[in-house]
Amino acid sequence: MxxxxxxxxxxxxxxxxxxxxxxxxxxxxxxxxxxxxxxxxxxxxxxxxxxxxxxxxxxxxxxxxxxxxxxxxxxxxxxxxxxxxxxxxxxxxxxxxxxxxxxxxxxxxxxxxxxxxxxxxxxxxxxxxxxxxxxxxxxxxxxxxxxxxxxxxxxxxxxxxxxxxAPAPDPDLALQRRVVEAFQAASRDGDFAALVALLHPDVVLRADRGLIAGAGWTEIRGAAAVAGQALTFRRLSAFPLPVLVNGNAGVITVADGQPMAVMSFTITGGKVIAIDILADPARLRKLDIDVLGGD
Structure with missing residues (x-):
């Protein structure tokens, strides 16, 4: 050699x-x-x-x-x-x-x-x-x-x-998924009280929309404020797909077969303490997302 x-x-x-x-x-x-x-x-x-x-x-x-x-x-x-x-x-x-x-x-x-x-x-x-x-x-x-x-x-x-x-997430992926599913259900139902109950008091929601309508970066803190914002999530897509995002429970929202947003949830002590959303179309197109097709 x-x-x-x-x-x-x-x-x-x-x-x-x-x-x-x-x-x-x-x-x-x-x-x-x-x-x-x-x-x-x-x-x-x-x-x-x-x-x-x-x-x-x-x-x-x-x-x-x-x-x-x-x-x-x-x-x-x-x-x-x-x-x-x-x-x-x-x-x-x-x-x-x-x-x-x-x-x-x-x-x-x-x-x-x-x-x-x-x-x-x-x-x-x-x-x-x-x-x-x-x-x-x-x-x-x-x-x-x-x-x-x-x-x-x-x-x-x-x-x-x-x-x-950046608190460490709960290692139990099944627990993470249950919390995310409950969060999605409360968002769809418009159940503000249920959303607040699922959120840590110090929860932070961060969304990166890129250059869409000049929206850019959004950061919202506190259970009530994040729950209010979460009530708009049901409009993102009628077809949320459960995925892993960096190994943690997450969701891809889809419209017309294309990813509209990647949502990552950090669960600590059974509560959502962070939600991170990538909704920048330009960056989503560049990601290696192979979960939309068949097995």
């Missing part, structure tokens, strides 16, 4: 892990693919004869690439760290393919990714690499060109934000 073939085999073995890192860093599946491809190009341009841990080296490279992408992305925005809904990973109910399982491991739901979107690039890198992938702070400090204590402080700040704003 020549050197090129050896590197290619090693890279392919680490590709799923690298894409998982990039997805958590960027919240975009296409940008994650681009970051992984850039890591492959850098691997080919670099003398790695002294590299003892190829996986660790590649993880560091992907981290640097993602950090640069985040900084450029934020520099283009009028409002730094402007929030939008990250790309959801949608799969058939009870079924997640092996590649997606790696992408959404460790309860990486949309609610967590939304919170990560609100972090600065350095905070996001420190938290993702250390807390989610166990990269030592010495390596993170090198990427950030900061001291180890400063890197630890960045991760600690991000960790507090995540714990406060």
């Amino acid at each position: 020549d050197k090129q073939e050896f590197l290619a085999d090693g890279f392919e073995a680490h590709r799923p892990h690298l894409k998982a890192v990039a997805y958590r860093m960027l919240g975009s599946l296409s940008e994650a693919d681009d970051a992984v491809q850039e890591a492959w190009l850098r691997l080919n341009r670099t003398d790695t004869s002294d590299v003892q841990n190829l996986g660790g080296w590649l993880t560091t490279v992907v981290g640097r690439v993602c950090l640069d992408l985040l900084r450029r992305r934020n520099a283009r925005r009028e409002a730094p760290y402007e929030t939008h809904l990250p790309d959801p990973i949608v799969s058939r109910q009870e079924t997640v393919n092996p590649e997606d399982e790696i992408l959404i491991a460790d309860s990486v739901g949309l609610a967590l990714l939304v919170v990560l979107e609100s972090l600065g690039p350095a905070e996001r890198l420190a938290f993702v690499l250390h807390d989610l992938f166990g990269v030592p702070f010495e390596e993170i400090a090198t990427i950030l060109q900061r001291s180890v204590p400063a890197s630890k402080q960045l991760a600690s700040r991000a960790r507090r934000r995540v714990r406060t704003a």
Whole structure:
């Protein structure tokens, strides 16, 4: 086996892990693919004869690439760290393919990714690499060109934000599905009291409509306000399909055989604490949604 073939085999073995890192860093599946491809190009341009841990080296490279992408992305925005809904990973109910399982491991739901979107690039890198992938702070400090204590402080700040704003979902998928079905039924029936009973007092509803009528990003907080908004959901579609969104219970609303919205629910303690809705037609067309056809 020549050197090129050896590197290619090693890279392919680490590709799923690298894409998982990039997805958590960027919240975009296409940008994650681009970051992984850039890591492959850098691997080919670099003398790695002294590299003892190829996986660790590649993880560091992907981290640097993602950090640069985040900084450029934020520099283009009028409002730094402007929030939008990250790309959801949608799969058939009870079924997640092996590649997606790696992408959404460790309860990486949309609610967590939304919170990560609100972090600065350095905070996001420190938290993702250390807390989610166990990269030592010495390596993170090198990427950030900061001291180890400063890197630890960045991760600690991000960790507090995540714990406060992105509670872990109930692991019982059957319970999640029952709550979502009850939520849908109450929405269809126009039962405001039943909706409020299903919602956590601190529930947040986030909707990303893209450029539709200038709607853009909507965020609503509190059980009464979210229940009032939920009463309009019945107009989205008469054909809601149960799906998994990043491994959690969700729904796709459909009209004329086309997805109109992807809805993700975060259930904690049997209550809905977050609803995340992607209703941007341009982004929906780009997603790999294969749940609308037959088995």
